Amino acid sequence: MGRRETREPMPGRYPVTFGEVDLLQDLDRPSGWVVSKDGVPQSYVDLDDATYLDFEYVRLMADVIDLLDEGPLDAVHVGGCACTLPRYVAATRPGSRQVVAEPDEGLVQLVRDQLRLKSVPRLKVRILDGRTATAGLGDASADLLVLDAFSGATMPIDLATSEYMGDVARVLRASGTLLINVADGKGLAFVRRVLATVRGTFPQVVLLAEPGVMRGRRFGNLIVAASRVPLPASDLTRRAAGGLTQARCVYGEDIVNFIAGARPLNDGDAVVIPVPPPAVFG
Template identity: 40%
Template sequence: MGRQRGGRAARTSDGGPVAGVYPIDTGTCELAVDNLNPHGWVLKVNGVESSHIDLSDPTYLDFEYMRWIAELVASHWSTDRRVRALHLGGGACSLARHLAARYPDARQVVVELDGKLAELVREWFDLPRAPLLRLRVGEARAVTETLTESSRDLIVRDVFAGNTTPASLTTTEFTGHVRRVLAPGGIYVVNCGDTRDLVLARREAATIGSVFPHTTVIADPAMLKGRRYGNIVIAGSDVPIGDDPALVRTLLGGGVPAHVWDDGQVRAFAGAARVLRDAESGS
């Protein structure tokens, strides 16, 4: 593996990607072979593991939290639904690629801040083309605020600067923009990375619960008990979500068994946590 210089992404003679460190607009990204999967690739952005892609199977998701989101979506919509999805945060477009395979009629937009990264990912991973999957370069909040009311069925927020979600994407005001853009019956899903104290997760749950009448949380029990750092999936909707018994069974049987909390449990978890506001984030 070596450091690649500007220009187009390096490719092998058969058209496959080449492991290496590549310059991007926000720093560097590293593409590495997954030693446990001959078809797998791991993408790191500025030293932080961002995405995993299996070139032989677009439905395969290596990251557990992405599997949880995918199963929540599957419990809500049948595969013949033309889901209109907005992904805030691109990485390698793993989840968008999965949904494109599972929902052939879906129309998806992935918003990625780093234009060069978006270009490399498009070249490396043979993503579906527009109108099935469009990559839009821009800042997630700014793009969301320009979108038409009720124009999306699914909005997924998976944006990180290092290991932290920008504060402007966690606030009540931003979540209000999300709800405006969601169509009736739509789902807003966030990947919340938090430490063992769960302060951020509680505040995110309180914030999403202040905007949406129905919420759910998906995470592994150790994370919910504050025993480790990790990911908590929090979702909001104007209709009940996460209440399908089949979803509960599927997530309990996963590689990392996960619990699904209903709206009452989510609100009890949030407790007296203060909602997040633009004034606090400096937005």
């Protein structure tokens, strides 16, 4: 039997493959740790309770996952950092098999050394970018694919195109679910194009966000859930409205109206990716 990881994390600034990150302890919750890069919080994990989710957008993603069919999942996570959602899935759906794609090898090693990554059962981490990792996965091999990949505060455009969505559809089973974390601000032009792109491959789409973000009044995270089969939109609406986040849920004809004729994204398109104003992260 292997030894249980007992090393306590050490707060500080650490070099990783693509720069430096800060490892910060939650002063209100000693078992909670934040990984931050360039002043932008990237992940929050509670080492004593994997079901505790501090970031609002992660709670919305968990709401979608909780409403999927019961039992273990074969899950793929494009973008890893501290592996908050893989830990959550492992805790709430024992027996799940999960793959994480994270290109920053130094960051993965830091999370292994400091944040007990090896304690997560049936989790494999591949040091690959999202496109390469997805291309290497088998057809119809996943129930869930979570796309939460950022370079600093911006989403890599190559993970938002029609060509990539086609490969995601190949990897997901017929009833599989895609979850995407998108950041956008005033006008929501980028998320409208992401939605138009996703709907070109997955006819069932739901959008979740805090009301101020959904109206384009402030920069923030929006969660896209998509599938080739109907999603539990009514249940998601109730759960989102009654949760700590108090989020809105848009689906059906309202999604079509929300997209408002935005063009899908394709490889090679020149796209302005939204960045948060400095005040967002203090």
